[in-house]
Ligand SMILES: Nc1ncnc2c1ncn2[C@@H]1O[C@H](COP(=O)(O)OP(=O)(O)OP(=O)(O)O)[C@@H](O)[C@H]1O
């Protein structure tokens with residue numbers, strides 16, 4: 001059974017893209033068939049995956065435009081494959097679909113479409129995700145039509161929350177959106193888990209840990225530490241599993257095992 005997971009938080013810079021990429025690789029290393037989709041016009045996941053240009057064609061944009069405007073599109077062409085070789089000499093492959101900057105225009109165009117929140121759901125049908133174990137979708141930091149489209153199409157959502165005081169502000173908004181989706185679409189999008197990110201040894205970080213536990217929502221045991229290697233890995237366009245002596249790779253593996261229902265690494 002395919003599980004479609006959105007990585008979402010309307011707050012910017014909380015580690016959505018870092019989580020999509022590295023959790024995706026971690027799941028692929030556990031022999032799961034993984035598809036990553038970049039649904040953010042900033043195209044940061046696309047950059048992380050090694051594609052430089054924000055103008056690159058054969059992107060999610062082309063697929064969504066084709067559905068909105070009813071023009072033909074070779075959907076299979078949008079799926080690319082990447083082989084990853086880790087520093088421990090493990091290899092895995094994963095499939096991915098890129099974003100480009102034109103996705104912002106497509107988001108505006110959805111407004112005029114019939115069933116404007118169902119365009120992405122139709123897109124997933126067109127590309128046929130049934131062969132994948134996991135489809136992970138990186139989303140943009142705003143509660144607009146694109147994020148709504150992704151959430152409506154997803155089974156569950158991972159909500160990364162950073163370790164600053166303001167972190168839990170806005171959590172209510174995304175949870176309300178999930179409740180609205182349940183009411184209007186009669187579809188429950190499960191909170192797979194709140195994921196505390198950028199954790200350091202400060203009182204702020206500890207307060208966030210306590211606050212997340214008190215929400216009553218699923219919270220991952222694994223938390224993501226604040227480490228410079230995240231930035232290095234993004235700049236080098238390599239997952240943390242391809243970086244020497246990476247501490248984040250251990251944590252993302254632990255997170256993958258939690259999601260697979262196995263033991264967390266602690
Ligand atoms: N664990 C970490 N420790 C330190 N820096 C991190 C960590 N994870 C991500 N970063 C860095 O923090 C910045 C924001 O991370 P990321 O791009 O993953 O967040 P985002 O939620 O996707 O942002 P946006 O809302 O803009 O899409 C990036 O520069 C990234 O390299």
Ligand SMILES: [Mg+2]
Nearest residue numbers: 016017040044
């Ligand atoms: Mg991002």
